[in-house]
Amino acid sequence: MSNRFEKISRFKDSSFKIFGMFCTFFGLAMLAIFISSIFSEGISRISWDFITSYPSRNPAKAGILSALAGTLWIIVITALAAIPIGIGAAIYLEEFSKKSRLGKIIEINITNLAGVPSIIYGLLGLEIFGRMMGMGGSILAGSFTLALLILPIIIVATREAIKAVPSSLREASYALGASKWQTVKSTVIPSASSGIITGIIIAISRAIGEAAPLIVVGALAYVPFVPTSPTSEFTVLPIQIFNWVSRPQAAFLVNASAGIIILLGITFLLNAAAVYLRIKRTVKY
């Protein structure tokens, strides 16, 4: 009797092990199926012409030039706005207001902001940047919106990196007569730099994939020109893909696949760089 009971327990145990293995690879297997089907559909469409052509009503002639240029513009300005502010905020929270009431409130607030859906940031950008500040559906309005969106990611990552700096380094700097800011600037930030860069890369990769907030801010679906200034109207790669996916003709789905291959190439490259930096960093301390 007890023997049979034990057998059932063992059976449950080993079945769960197999189920666990199955679950672990289920998502990845699905992704592999998805990506391989996209590759088989879209890879033949990728050519120099595809990258250097404007969108067109003729699917065979359409390309992603304006979308790629828009993505580049958006990412550069988003990074310029979000990186200094994010790092500055993290330094303040970690080094200057650690135990203060204001620090706590800001911390809870950042946790909350990280959970706000990206489309809500779009509504914020539409009203504040687009209408009140008169930027309309420009690259500037889109970039500032995305900058606010990725700010919590950069702040949280920078704080983690600063926390990991051993206090012995700080104390050595103070012992040499350095002031607080000198210590932060010359000791803490350089030691935390690889962690901060990892966070920035992940934040940028997130911004590259965003479509919803930019659609709400007023990015266009059809842009037959390369933006020439931050006040230009624009589109980005994810929106171009979305536009092609929503067309009924099958030929546009091929274009969407090709666009996705390029978008995934960029995001995977960035994420691989982040993972590499993270591994290198864990070895450090």
Place this chain on the structure above:
Amino acid sequence: MLFLVMKKRDKEKLIELGLAACALLTILTTAGILYVLLFEAFQFFSEVSIVDFLTDTQWTPLFADKHFGILPLLTGTLLTSFIAIMVALPIGLTIALYLNEYTSPRFKNIIKPLLEILASVPTVVYGFFALTIVTPFLQTIFPSMSGFNSLSAGFVMGIMIIPYVSSLSDDAISAVPRYIREGSLALGATRFQTAFKVIIPSASSGIIVSAILAISRAIGETMIVAIAAGQQPKLTLDPFVPIETITTYIVQVSLGDVAHNSLEYRTIFAAGIALFVFTFMLNNASYYLNKKLEKKYV
């Protein structure tokens, strides 16, 4: 110039102020979100009764016969999120249990970054998967299924949020002290019995946090549902027919030509505030649960 001749102490004070301004920008962001949503929604509710908004079963602001009932959008949002969580919670939790109780730490360290890939894929890509791969596949099983439906959108969204559930559950499960686990194993329990009778109850609040955050993530997700779930606000729980979520509606209006300051324009803020209230409540619930959890094993 002034900066150069300033005393060191004043300079330090100025830098601190600058850094504080960066941190305060996050407060301003929250204030901005609240202001924008409340201001536009207030104007919306001066024209549309809040009772109609909450109880009307039709959402047709862009038609001649206008109805402003949020319920169809809400059920659409909850339906896709529910399907997503039914996929992500069992799989994510199983992964967390498996990695902690059955495998070596080395294997876990390799698998975790791989799982993160699932969360790093842009959502517009997942939407494409749902529309062009999952739906046609499901249609071979359920021939009556529509080309736009909440089942495949929810399923793909579930795959996307697996790493959220698995990594947060993993944090909770790793936090269960060793002696509790060893005590169970020493009494002759199998790893399976330990996992379900000891680990899950001990880590329950952390697991609930992971589920809440995953739901909040699913509710706010936009591109997957905008591409694959359709644009027809319908009060239904049928996963095979096109529906519309709150987020999809906002995208739909943003893509069209709606005049600023019109009632149609304000509907996206009214829809936005409904979305914000939901995710805000979920995020705060998880935040306080998490704080409680941190105290538990100190």
